[in-house]
Amino acid sequence: MTHWIIKQSHPGDSINEIIISSSEVKVSRDISTIYDAVSWFEKNALLKFKKGIKRKKLKKSAALKDILNIHNDDGIRDLAQLKRMGEDIKTGRHIFSRGIPSIKLIKTRDSQLLLFDGHHSMLAYMAAGRIYLEEIPHMIIMDKEKRYVDDKDILVFYGEHAKDIGDCNWKVKVINWQAAKEKQLCKRVQKNMGQLFCAVQKRMDFA
Secondary structure, X not given: OOEXXXXXXXXXXXXXXXXXXXXXXXXXXXXXXXXXHHHHHHHHHHHHHHHHOEEEEOXXXXXXXXXXXXXXXXHOOOHHHHHHHHHHHHOOOOOEEOOEEOOEEEEOOOOOEEEEEOHHHHHHHHHOOOOEHHHOOEEEEEEOOOOOOOHHHHHHHHHHHHHXXXXXXXXXXXXXXXXXXXXXXXXXXXXXXXXXXXXXXXXXXXX
16 A cells, blocks of 8 residues: 655754654545645644654755746735745744645655645745755655655646646646636746746846
8 A cells, every 4th residue: 555755844943953754644545645645644643743853964955946846937926925924934933834834845756856835935935045945844745665756646736637738748737726727727937946936036026
């Protein structure tokens, strides 16, 4: 039976320290997608999750700019919220949702990190000057055995439009839930979070 590994990481109290915990979620009839696994984790495993805490020295290895996005910049609408979040981060606050990081990623077959939830949050951290993933609270989900997520499981992020991607490479597509239904599945414009941040930053400068 497949097991999802959910790894949570956030900066520690001291400089150059990160706190890491991990938990397993079994795939079952009721837990078949990554969204299901995250939902189950929020309801059932969060308190137990804290028991497995490990403190490690910060190693700045994963650059935020290289992370793969799932939205183009036209899917980032609330610039005012993004600015407020960035200012809060500068004061030392971090962004969590229901006790877990708002920033959620998966690891792809080719070892890329894909951000499937928390684009506003990651952009706010980037606006506040954060450069590396290890500097911000985040969650990474992967298959326990494979240590990555299969393409078929990534398609869930495109909702009902998954059927329209078919055999084409999902990496050439993004989703915009703010658009009209027939325009939600779009051609990828920004290839990573670095390009997305630059595009959004230009809009913020004129907002």
